[in-house]
Amino acid sequence: MNDTILLAHGSGGKLSHDLVERKFLPLLANPLLDKLDDSAIFEANGRLAFTTDSYVVNPIFFPGGDIGRLAVCGTVNDLSMNGAKPLYLSLSVIIEEGLLIADLERIVRSIKAAADEAQVNIITGDTKIVNQGQADKLFITTSGIGIIPAGIDISGANAKAGDRVILSGTIGDHGIAIMSQREGLRFETFLESDCAPLNKLVAQIVEACPNTHCLRDPTRGGLATTLNEFAKQSNVGIVVEEDKIPVKKEVKAACELLGFDPIYVANEGKLVAIVESGDTNKVLAQMKKNCYGRDAAIIGEVTNDHTGRVIMKTKLGPSRIIDMLSGELLPRIC
Amino acid sequence: MNDTILLAHGSGGKLSHDLVERKFLPLLANPLLDKLDDSAIFEANGRLAFTTDSYVVNPIFFPGGDIGRLAVCGTVNDLSMNGAKPLYLSLSVIIEEGLLIADLERIVRSIKAAADEAQVNIITGDTKIVNQGQADKLFITTSGIGIIPAGIDISGANAKAGDRVILSGTIGDHGIAIMSQREGLRFETFLESDCAPLNKLVAQIVEACPNTHCLRDPTRGGLATTLNEFAKQSNVGIVVEEDKIPVKKEVKAACELLGFDPIYVANEGKLVAIVESGDTNKVLAQMKKNCYGRDAAIIGEVTNDHTGRVIMKTKLGPSRIIDMLSGELLPRIC
Numbered sequence: 001m002n003d004t005i006l007l008a009h010g011s012g013g014k015l016s017h018d019l020v021e022r023k024f025l026p027l028l029a030n031p032l033l034d035k036l037d038d039s040a041i042f043e044a045n046g047r048l049a050f051t052t053d054s055y056v057v058n059p060i061f062f063p064g065g066d067i068g069r070l071a072v073c074g075t076v077n078d079l080s081m082n083g084a085k086p087l088y089l090s091l092s093v094i095i096e097e098g099l100l101i102a103d104l105e106r107i108v109r110s111i112k113a114a115a116d117e118a119q120v121n122i123i124t125g126d127t128k129i130v131n132q133g134q135a136d137k138l139f140i141t142t143s144g145i146g147i148i149p150a151g152i153d154i155s156g157a158n159a160k161a162g163d164r165v166i167l168s169g170t171i172g173d174h175g176i177a178i179m180s181q182r183e184g185l186r187f188e189t190f191l192e193s194d195c196a197p198l199n200k201l202v203a204q205i206v207e208a209c210p211n212t213h214c215l216r217d218p219t220r221g222g223l224a225t226t227l228n229e230f231a232k233q234s235n236v237g238i239v240v241e242e243d244k245i246p247v248k249k250e251v252k253a254a255c256e257l258l259g260f261d262p263i264y265v266a267n268e269g270k271l272v273a274i275v276e277s278g279d280t281n282k283v284l285a286q287m288k289k290n291c292y293g294r295d296a297a298i299i300g301e302v303t304n305d306h307t308g309r310v311i312m313k314t315k316l317g318p319s320r321i322i323d324m325l326s327g328e329l330l331p332r333i334c
Numbered sequence: 335m336n337d338t339i340l341l342a343h344g345s346g347g348k349l350s351h352d353l354v355e356r357k358f359l360p361l362l363a364n365p366l367l368d369k370l371d372d373s374a375i376f377e378a379n380g381r382l383a384f385t386t387d388s389y390v391v392n393p394i395f396f397p398g399g400d401i402g403r404l405a406v407c408g409t410v411n412d413l414s415m416n417g418a419k420p421l422y423l424s425l426s427v428i429i430e431e432g433l434l435i436a437d438l439e440r441i442v443r444s445i446k447a448a449a450d451e452a453q454v455n456i457i458t459g460d461t462k463i464v465n466q467g468q469a470d471k472l473f474i475t476t477s478g479i480g481i482i483p484a485g486i487d488i489s490g491a492n493a494k495a496g497d498r499v500i501l502s503g504t505i506g507d508h509g510i511a512i513m514s515q516r517e518g519l520r521f522e523t524f525l526e527s528d529c530a531p532l533n534k535l536v537a538q539i540v541e542a543c544p545n546t547h548c549l550r551d552p553t554r555g556g557l558a559t560t561l562n563e564f565a566k567q568s569n570v571g572i573v574v575e576e577d578k579i580p581v582k583k584e585v586k587a588a589c590e591l592l593g594f595d596p597i598y599v600a601n602e603g604k605l606v607a608i609v610e611s612g613d614t615n616k617v618l619a620q621m622k623k624n625c626y627g628r629d630a631a632i633i634g635e636v637t638n639d640h641t642g643r644v645i646m647k648t649k650l651g652p653s654r655i656i657d658m659l660s661g662e663l664l665p666r667i668c
Contacts (some may be wrong), residue, residue, distance in 0.1 A: 010602070012554025013659025036567065037489050038412040038550060039383035041482065049373035052424035052477055053460045055469075078372040090386035090473045095429075103465070126387045126475075130666060134390075134470040140424045141460075143386055144479035148375060155371050186448070218371060220346025233370065325347025328340070332464055 005099040010129030023105060024091075027112045032088070032123040042124035044090060044129075044147065049084035050076060052143040060137050060333040062194030064173075067140055068107035070268060070334060072114035073197045074219065075142040079203040081215045081271065083154040083208060086118060086148030091142055107138070118197035120144070120289045122137065123158060133293040151210055157214040159234035163302040165281040166273045166289055168201065169194070169295035171223050172251040175265035175330055180254060187249060191250050196269030201290045208286040214274035221325045221334055223266040226272050228308045228324045238299030238310045263312075264325045266333045278307040339433040344463030357439060361446045366422070366457040371555040374477055376422060378481065383418035385409060386477040391540075392438035392666040393473050394441065396515045398526030399506075402441035404602060404668060405474040405576035406448035409532045414536040415489040415549045415605065416478030420452060423546065425459040425476055429467040441472070452531035454478070465472060476572035492547040497636040498614040500607045502621055503528070505557050508665055509599035514588060520523065525584050530603030535624045539607055541618040548608035553668055554597040557658045560606050561644045562658045572644045573653075574634030598644075598659045600667045608636060 008015045032040045060067040072302050079086040095104070114210065115122055170328065173194040180191060188193050198217065206212055214234070218226035223245070231238045236251065247255075247262045255262050269292055280298060285291030310322045359368065366374045389407050394401040406423065413420040425445065429438070449456055507528040514525060532551065540546055548568070552560035557579070565572045580587075581596045589596050603614045605648055609617050614632060621627030644656045 007665045008457050010554075010665065011659050011662040012556075013559050013598070013661070014657070015660070015662075016555070017658065035489065035491070036563075038415040039385035039418060039478075039480070041381055041383050041416060041418075043380070044382050045379045046377070047375055048378050048479075049375050050424060050479060051373035051473070052423060052426045053463045054426040054428050054465050054475060056428055056462045058468075067571075070384075081372040082375060083374075084373060088384060090384060090477050092388040092477075094387045094388050094390055094473055094475075124385050128388045128390045128473075128666075128668075130390050130470065130473075133467065134392075134666075135473075137466040138467075139389060139428055139462075139464075139473065141386070141428075141477075143426075143475075145384060145425050145479070146373070152576035155369065156372075159368070190357075220344075221350070222337065222346075225347050231372075236481075264347075272554035279417070324346070324351065324589075325345050326342075327347070328345040328349075329340035329347075331341045331344065332462075332468075334462075 004099050004100060005129060007097050007131060009173060024108055025171050027108050028122050030121045032121060047148040049079050049082045049146040049148055051078040053078060053139040054139060055334060056332050059181055062193055063177050065195035066107055066110050068110035069134045069193050071113040071140040071142045072111055073195050073268060075177055076118045076120060076197040077217045079144045079146035080144050080199040081217055083147045083152040086120045086144055086146040086199050088123045089120050089142050089144045091122045094128045094130060094135055094139040096137050096270035097129055097132045099137055109232050112216050114197060118199055121147040126306050139267060142257045152206060152214050154212055154234040156214055156216060156230050159230050159236050159274045159302045161236060161302055161304040162277050163213055163274045164277055164298055165238060165240060165246060165286060165300040166291045167257050167299045168271045168299055169266055170246040171270060172247060172262035174268040175333055176251045176254045178333055179330055191243055194267055195268035198271055198292055201292050204286045204290055209279040209283050210230050210274055211276050212273060214269055217271050218267050220266050220268060224263040225324045230274060231310050232308050233306050236299060236307040237303040239303055241313045243315045244297055244299040246295050246297055261330060264329055336348040337435050338430050339396065339435060340461050341431050341465060351498050357406040358442055361442050362456050364455045366455060381482040383413050383416045383480040383482055385412040387412060388473060388475040389668060390473050390666050391668050392470060394483055394514055396527055397511050397642055399529035400444050401474055402444035403448045404529050405476045406445055407529050407602060409476040410416035410452045410454060410531040411551045413478045414479035414533040415551055416482060417486040417540050418482045418617040420454045420480040420533050421480055422457045423476050423478045424455050425456045428462045428464060428469055428473040430468045430471055431463055433471055446636050448531060452533055486540060488549050489547055490548055490550060490564050490567040491571050493608045493636045495508060495570060495638040496611050497575060497608045498570060498611055500578055500618060500631050501579060501633045502605045502627045504563060504580040504582045505601055505604060506596035506599035509667055510585045510588045512667055513664055528601055530626050532605055532616040532626055535626050537600055538620045538624055539617055542616050543609055543613040545606060546609050549603050549605055552601050554600050555601060558656045559658045565644050565649040566642050569641050571637040571640040572634060573627050573637055573647065575647045577649045578631055580631055582630050594663060598663055
């Protein structure tokens with residue numbers, strides 16, 4: 001086999017079969033995938049969650065992860081944010097002719113490791129090849145199916161006045177890690193993307209508090225956009241306190257240098273939970289037990305005032321309205 | 335709103351929300367999609383089929399369809415080939431900065447029309463934007479979920495000696511339509527892609543013959559590759575007769591001109607069914623009632639000889655072994 005991807009690997013014929021059989025199947029093997037029919041078949045009974053995301057992150061390898069880990073974690077997390085237990089993923093890859101097969105292998109290995117960590121199987125997939133210059137190395141689309149335990153109803157529309165807003169950890173790590181890799185910035189400490197599967201953290205939250213109202217992972221658009229989505233979907237106001245929001249000092253420094261506000265910078269391993277005031281402490285205690293939630297903090301509350309809007313109380317000055325991200329902060333961040 | 339796609343449309347912030355709310359939701363609206371949570375939620379009980387495919391066809395508009403219709407039909411068809419009734423699709427779009435919003439709208443309208451024809455809903459989605467020159471106009475990934483009726487067991491591994499091979503209609507229409515559009519070839523008759531949702535045709539086949547052994551749509555790699563997949567998965571031989579395979583005269587002419595063999599050219603609205611000899615006539619009669627199966631023909635049979643191989647009896651000369659497609663015939667055909 002050649003050491004780079006050729007157009008013929010996308011033909012649907014012999015080279016396509018070879019690529020799938022040698023580079024994907026041995027690593028991702030499981031009984032559902034191995035059947036190689038047009039669809040994978042499984043049994044399910046109950047309320048299912050279904051989600052999809054495409055990943056176009058640049059560079060494809062970055063501190064703390066790569067496009068493969070990102071694609072698995074992102075879809076696992078989207079399922080988890082409805083309280084679903086992720087079960088199965090699909091994996092569709094668009095590859096630019098000329099990609100090193102060694103790079104593809106490294107990404108497939110990373111996909112496998114992330115899927116193992118999240119305890120999900122990839123059961124169906126597709127590969128397309130485009131000519132050089134018609135894509136950038138590779139793009140991955142993952143879709144996922146999860147099952148929602150009985151009695152769980154988590155939605156961005158469920159926030160109620162009096163609820164508390166909990167953030168699972170520091171913000172901006174992913175965006176700044178990508179940016180620093182891309183621009184060759186150097187920081188005092190080595191900053192990594194927070195890219196991680198949050199399904200076990202969510203299972204712990206939901207076990208502690210089956211009545212969790214909202215969960216969402218603040219990816220593109222950052223914390224500010226997620227809070228605005230909650231405020232609009234639930235028709236409530238949200239007030240957060242700036243000095244309660246955990247930000248790593250190297251992220252803070254990079255943001256100052258680049259003119260960014262960390263509340264708009266993408267995360268890939270964080271979640272925002274909205275729970276009733278009385279549930280706050282038990283949820284927070286549970287989150288702190290998980291390695292992906294040990295820096296969790298209560299950052300604000302839900303109000304009946306200024307519905308549809310998010311207000312941030314600043315440390316020194318007056319409160320300010322926080323809008324969604326309006327322009328483009330960092331293209332191809334995920 | 336601007337008349338071309340900007341990088342900021344992929345920010346995850348305000349412009350992203352505007353794009354989704356103005357250009358996708360009004361057309362694709364349904365109660366599951368409209369919730370706009372990270373996943374869509376639905377009830378299911380039974381055996382489900384799950385599939386995914388990315389579409390990178392060039393050009394994005396072609397005679398008989400466009401990339402949107404292709405993305406819906408392709409995933410509907412992959413579900414159908416396991417006998418599943420397609421229920422829900424996801425839609426993930428990677429757009430090159432600079433795409434005309436009018437072109438995007440035309441594609442979303444086409445997605446809607448194809449979904450309506452197939453009676454499926456798009457219930458979750460994603461949009462990513464990449465810089466100019468990092469993709470080619472747009473790439474679409476659709477995943478799908480379908481439900482398999484009780485008692486149905488259709489797989490490429492189920493062919494048995496004595497079974498008959500039925501093809502639903504003429505081959506090569508899609509590949510030659512794309513190629514002629516791309517190369518500016520002109521044929522006597524206006525040739526269109528056969529791009530179509532085959533789920534109703536499959537429902538009719540399965541109703542007539544619940545014991546249907548294999549179904550597959552011969553897309554990339556063409557009829558020859560699909561037959562080889564069956565022979566290998568089922569560990570049987572397959573013999574087909576060249577003069578039984580329906581080919582339009584303009585496809586035949588174009589293939590002669592271009593040096594292609596129609597059995598390797600992609601289809602997007604055809605299927606191959608393998609059924610027991612005694613079921614052949616009732617399946618064929620059912621297929622001919624459907625507009626997408628009116629040219630259906632029995633093209634061969636399954637044998638115990640030369641297992642794993644496909645033999646074609648030619649009109650005049652001797653039989654020849656037909657292998658999978660080995661190189662790349664037409665890049666970016668689907």
